[in-house]
Amino acid sequence: MASNFVQYLRGSQTSPAERKLVQKLDFFILTFCCLMYFLNYLDRSNLTNAYVTGMQQDLGFKGNQLNQINTVFTVGYTIGQIPCNIALYYIKPRVFFPSCMVAWAACTMVTAAAQHPRDIMAIRFFQAIFESSTFVGTHYILGSWYTGSELGKRSGIFTASGLAGTMIGGFIQTGINSSMDGRHGLPGWRWLFIVDGIITLPVAIYGFFLFPDTPRNTQAPYLSAEEKAMAIARVPEVSERTPISMGFLKHCFSTWYWYFFVILWILAGETESFSTNSLLALYMNAHPTTKYTRAQKNNYPSGVPAVGIVSTLFWATMTDYLQGKRYLVGYWIGITGVITSALILAYPHSTSIHFGMYYWAGSVYACQATFFAWANDVLRYEEDALRAVVIASMNMGSNAINAWWSIVFYGANFAPYFTRGMWAMIAVSIAMAIWTALLVWMHVRTEKRREVEGVYDAEHVSHTHVDKKVDEVTAP
Structure with missing residues (x-):
């Protein structure tokens, strides 16, 4: 088995081409x-x-104006999800993605000229809409090019x-701020927005010229005609229907896919709450007996995304x-959520338990890659x-629920123990495991129906068939 796994890591494709x-x-x-995602985060x-x-x-910030700006950003980010992915159906990705990058880079640089918190509030709303294209758009593109055995990695x-980016972005931005402070009469925080916007532009240009779009409309100069045909043959042929129509809307909401996967990710998003709400940092900041230094508060929580990276891969x-x-x-995720929360509840005064559980x-971050890959797998046909x-x-x-969930269960005023949040995590983790089982059941039913109807995954078709398909597409 070990040798098979090593071979798998090297590549599961049997054809050199x-x-x-x-x-x-x-x-x-x-x-x-x-x-693009790293700069999006930055x-x-x-x-x-x-x-x-x-x-x-x-700028004279008062009260919770920063929280209000973040809420407005979340609203814009949520609103932009579906329109951005539908736009990829009409606009080539090599045009759409770079255009969104230029737009959010412009918003970032304009923020440097803000004179009042309300200026930033308006800018961040539109910036969020453009940035919402990155995460879901990339998962859509990955599902368009890669087979099921390639998609997860x-x-x-x-x-x-x-x-x-979560781990090192803060260090990068601190360096920009400190090195540019006072240049040309501008404070470092204004230079931060200018530089962050500028460094986004070269990547946008790179994407415009070299991003391959999707298999059926790619014009990438580095792909030969045979490779373009092979890319099409590697994934199932699917019917096309315009998403801007009543017929499509009825079809969308009459299938189980939408309901099951949306609820799956809502639950999964809340199982990430310990990490996404920076509970370890808040715990350290409000620790009843130990006073941590600024460096410790910055460095110790970086272990959480480090675990996330390892678990994800x-x-x-x-x-x-x-x-x-x-x-x-x-x-x-279900096991992790229940055990970590239960131990924190059982040992509220054990610092080592809290650190270990956070x-x-x-590791729950792994659901981001695997669940979107799962959706791509199931919807491949x-x-x-x-x-x-x-x-x-x-x-x-997920974003719509998280906008209020984090406030209700993981507000900073609940630190250091977050008792309400621990019980919420146990409940949502159990629900996550149950919902996963239900989704597996629905998936198995769908696969059996496809077998009866004679629909087969392109990965299970022999390479002889793929080669024949390539010959058909490339024939003059």
């Missing part, structure tokens, strides 16, 4: 998408860094790039190797528009 194709796709798709998270390094005083690498790779058994992560909880809407709706639903 197919391996070469996948290597090209990995380079041009993953480099662009990972850089341009999104710079507000807090600016706030604590002078913006609060310069690629989704994991993409997600890990965002977690890496492990589960993404493992579920690919196990032929797409993404549901295993749902059960892992680090372990970072459905029309692209439905897949795009379901994937976007998953993230939209």
